Amino acid sequence: MTLVLAAVAIGLGPQPLVALDATVAPGEVLTIMGPSGSGKSTLLAAVAGDLAPAFGLSGRILLDGRDITARPTRDRRVGMLFQDDVLFPHLSVGGNLAFALPARRGDRRARIDAALAQAGLEGMADRDPATLSGGQRARVALMRTLLAEPRALLLDEPFSRLDAARRAQIRAFVFDRARRAGLPVLLVTHDAEDARAAGGRVLDPLGRPLTL
Structure with missing residues (x-):
């Protein structure tokens, strides 16, 4: 299970928001870090198949060898965790x-x-x-x-609403479970502690490496 972002570019009118060319291996966490409004969640929407029509998308998104760029969300087999646990x-x-x-x-x-x-x-x-x-709700989520047996996991700042002690515990739990399942993970965050805990590469939405 590998997630490939092949020359993926997303823009809103003339404004470029995302420019990434990256491969995320099974069990690897790729962190995209930047301030609010920088295009992080827009990237996740593109991978999940939920990009708003106002955005322009080019490049290809491949998951487990399948080109999912134009597939509907239900056919992509991508799991996602949000800031809120969204339990029913x-x-x-x-x-x-x-x-x-x-x-x-x-x-x-x-x-x-x-x-x-x-x-x-x-x-x-x-x-x-x-x-x-x-913390219990986060684990249930x-x-x-x-x-649901996803082939990749997208994390949209899922730890941001937890207090510091619980945040470290849940963060470790999520990364451990994802690695055990061999899932490529795409984490977006504005928090350097999240990026350090992920232990993988850290890029900004335009593909530039960041040093923490």
């Missing part, structure tokens, strides 16, 4: 995880229980998400994303 409030913790499971999977409850155990949340399948802590 009308579903239990287990219901949230079940929502992501491919239909072909037989023993759904066993897979849900295994995912909760991996996240250190054993026995919480029937809990209301509103009763969980911020990640496991829901992984249960």
Whole structure:
């Protein structure tokens, strides 16, 4: 599973926002760092297939050898974590995880229980998400994303709303799970600590290397 950004350029009218030519290997984290409005989230939208029509896109996006540049979002097999965990409030913790499971999977409850155990949340399948802590919700959101069997993981500043102690813990958990699954990871952030913790290359949206 490799993510390739082949001469990907994104602009808004005459203004260039993104210019990247990079390959993200399985288990690698590529960090795109810059201030708000610099094009970071626009890049993730392009990879996920959700780029607004106002933006111009050129180049190719390849995932696991497939050109996904023009494919609809549902066919890309790209997982994404946001600043907010976006758990469904009308579903239990287990219901949230079940929502992501491919239909072909037989023993759904066993897979849900295994995912909760991996996240250190054993026995919480029937809990209301509103009763969980911020860190617990973040772990449920990640496991829901992984249960959908993505081929790449996009991180849109998912740690920014956590306090410092919980942020370091969840950050380590996310990167560890992504590496174990062999997923190429694209992280966008404005926080140097996130970039350092990722441990990979750090570029700005125009492809220029950054030193932390």
